[in-house]
Amino acid sequence: MYLRSLLDMAETRGAITVSSDELARLAGVNAAKVRKDLSYLGSYGTRGVGYDIEYLLYQITRELGLTQDWPTALIGIGNLGRALASYKGFSERGFRIAALFDVDDDVIGQQVGGLTVRHLDELKESVNEDGLSIGIIATPPSAAQEAAEKLVDAGVKSILNFAPSVVNVSPDVNIRKVDLSIELQILSFYEQRTQAIAAAREANRRLEIKHRPPR
Amino acid sequence: MYLRSLLDMAETRGAITVSSDELARLAGVNAAKVRKDLSYLGSYGTRGVGYDIEYLLYQITRELGLTQDWPTALIGIGNLGRALASYKGFSERGFRIAALFDVDDDVIGQQVGGLTVRHLDELKESVNEDGLSIGIIATPPSAAQEAAEKLVDAGVKSILNFAPSVVNVSPDVNIRKVDLSIELQILSFYEQRTQAIAAAREANRRLEIKHRPPR
C-alpha cells in the first residue's frame, strides 16, 4: 500500500520527502503505524524532515523482492486468464507472464498477448526452460487442485489461486488465494445490515405512532 | 470462507452434518474460531453431532444478504471489465451485473455478455431504473476517482474498486478495493526472503569450510 502511494506521489508531485503523517493519510492508516512499519526496514527517515521518497521507494521495492524479475506461469486461459495475461498492473511490478497453459485443445496454440498457449502437460519443461518461479491459477474451480499439483510437481513454490475453490498443497509451498466475489459478499453483508436496521427502525416508528397516545 | 467450504461439501460428499473440527480444516483455521464465528449467528450446532450443513448454509447465506438479488453496475469495460462481466462466480452468489458503463466511444454501444455498454453519464438514470445497489470499478487507475464520485452521486452506497489507485469517498459510502498485484507482491516477498536466506546460508557454509581447521 505504501509502495503504491509513494509511486503515485513520485509521479504527480515534485516533492523530495514525505512525512509519516502525509503517507498515513494517503494510505488510509495511522501515522504511528506507518513509522512502525517503515522502521522494520531500518531507520530510513530523518527527524524533523521525513522520509526521502526515492530512497524509501527503493528500499520497499527491494524488500518486497520487486527489483527482481519473476517469470510467471498462467494456467487457465478463459475470460479471467486472458484479462490477467494482459493486465498492466502485473508487468509494472516486475511480474512477467512468461508462459500460458490450458487443457482445452481449442485454446492450445492460440496467441494471447504475444504468447502461445501450451498444454498443461508441458509445464514442467517450461519451468526449467523459462525459470518460472510463480504460478497463477485462473482455471474453473474443479481444475484448480490439479493445476496446483502440476505446479508443485514442476518445482514452483509460490502459487496465486483465482479459482474460487479450496486447494491443498504441501506446507512448504506458499499458496494464496484471491476470491473476487468475497469482497462483494462483504459489501452485501453491510448493505443487508443497514437495510435491515432501516426496516426495523421504520417498523418501530409505526408501532410507536400506533400505540403512543397523542400528547 | 465457511460458505465456500460448505458449498463444496454439500456438492461432493453426501454428509448431513459437519463438525467444527472438519470445517476448520477445510477453511484453514482453528476449530475454536469456527465455533466462535458461527456462534454469532446463534446456536445452530448440536453438541456431540456438529452442524447441519444445509441449515448452516442457509443461515450464512441469509446473514450475508445473499438471499437477495443485488443488481450491480460495472464501470470500465476493458480487459478486466469484460472478464468480470462474464465471471460466473458473481452470478452464482446473487450478484447480477445489470448495467455496463464506459467513456470510450469505441466501446459504448458494444454488446458484452448480453448487455449494451452505455456512457457513464447515463449512470444516474440507470441506477433509478434498474435499482442498482452496488458499483464495480474496473477502469484505469486515473479514472477511478471520477467513477467513484459518479456512483456516489447516483446514490450507490457500496463500491468495489479493482483499479490500483486510492479512491476517496464520503464516510457513509462503503468502498472496498481488490488489488490483483498485491497478492503477487506478497508471494514475491516470501520468495525473495527464502532465496536470500538460502544464499546467506550458502555463503556461511563456504566461510566455515574455508576457516575451520580440518578435524
Added chain:
DNA sequence: ACGAGCTTGTGACTGAAATCACAAACTCAA
C-alpha cells in the same frame, strides 16, 4: 549559538482477535 517548530523512532499501553480449556449436552452401544 540557540530556541522554536517539526518529525522520527520506539517503549508503554490498549484493545481486539485468536486460542485454550472445560462444563454442558448430545449419541450410541450394551
Added chain:
DNA sequence: TTGAGTTTGTGATTTCAGTCACAAGCTCGT
C-alpha cells in the same frame, strides 16, 4: 439406564496488532 465417546458453546487466557506519547534529533530563522 448408564457410561464412554463426541462435539458444542463460551468464560478465561494469551497473543498480537494498533495506538499513544514522548524523548531524541533534525532544520531554519534570528
